[in-house]
Amino acid sequence: MKNHLKSLRAAHGWSQADLATRLGVSRQTVNALEVGKYDPSLPLAFAIARLFGQPIEAIFEPNLSAVPLAVEQLQQRTQEEDVGAKDAAGTHRLAKVRVHQPAR
Amino acid sequence: MKTRIDEPTQSYLREFGAAMIAYIVVLFLSIWAITTHVRSSWRYPVALLPMIPAAFALVAIVRHLGRLDELQRRIQFEALAFAFGGTALVTFGYGFVENVGFPHLSWFWVWPLMALLWALGLVLANRRYRA
Numbered sequence: 001m002k003n004h005l006k007s008l009r010a011a012h013g014w015s016q017a018d019l020a021t022r023l024g025v026s027r028q029t030v031n032a033l034e035v036g037k038y039d040p041s042l043p044l045a046f047a048i049a050r051l052f053g054q055p056i057e058a059i060f061e062p063n064l065s066a067v068p069l070a071v072e073q074l075q076q077r078t079q080e081e082d083v084g085a086k087d088a089a090g091t092h093r094l095a096k097v098r099v100h101q102p103a104r
Numbered sequence: 105m106k107t108r109i110d111e112p113t114q115s116y117l118r119e120f121g122a123a124m125i126a127y128i129v130v131l132f133l134s135i136w137a138i139t140t141h142v143r144s145s146w147r148y149p150v151a152l153l154p155m156i157p158a159a160f161a162l163v164a165i166v167r168h169l170g171r172l173d174e175l176q177r178r179i180q181f182e183a184l185a186f187a188f189g190g191t192a193l194v195t196f197g198y199g200f201v202e203n204v205g206f207p208h209l210s211w212f213w214v215w216p217l218m219a220l221l222w223a224l225g226l227v228l229a230n231r232r233y234r235a
Contacts, residue, residue: 025173026110032233038175 002061006034008052023047116168123161130154175233182232183225190221 032038131154
């Protein structure tokens with residue numbers, strides 16, 4: 001997945017080999033991570049986050065549409081949108097109907 | 105001077121290299137012993153002697169796999185799976201054509217086939233994770 005590893009590494013002035021040594025992995029792995037061809041395991045992701053002092057989500061950008069959302073969460077969100085969606089006039093969004101008044 | 109071969113690989117090459125040298129030496133010795141001296145049923149264990157350094161070579165390989173990081177292990181898995189399946193297809197395919205006339209081959213052909221497919225598998229697997 002997309003990530004900010006390359007820029008974070010450059011900000012510290014480290015080569016790929018340097019970063020690999022600090023993370024305890026091979027240079028090949030660092031390269032594969034940077035070009036997005038390999039996603040780290042959870043322990044490695046935490047090691048990266050800890051090394052750069054940022055949360056995992058700040059470093060890695062998953063394609064969220066590809067990430068499954070729990071069914072209950074989806075149902076909940078849909079209900080909240082229906083119930084909560086009222087416009088400024090206090091009219092329920094779903095019930096609003098536009099009527100065209102022809103000119104007389 | 106920074107070397108391009110990393111530490112784990114260096115250890116592996118040392119261990120594996122030593123085992124291979126021992127293998128070649130023991131192999132020549134066992135062949136010499138069988139052809140010139142040993143005629144009795146002792147020739148079976150003597151013929152098998154090269155398998156002892158071969159076992160050390162295997163230990164070196166297994167230890168190396170244990171030193172690899174997560175991506176390298178995944179690559180090895182993909183390569184070994186490829187070699188496993190490929191060997192199955194080739195050896196069985198050859199078995200079928202042996203039945204209809206192809207020359208009968210020694211078991212010595214199996215390992216080189218596996219090793220070749222493992223090497224090819226590594227080339228293919230490594231490519232998947234490059235830029």
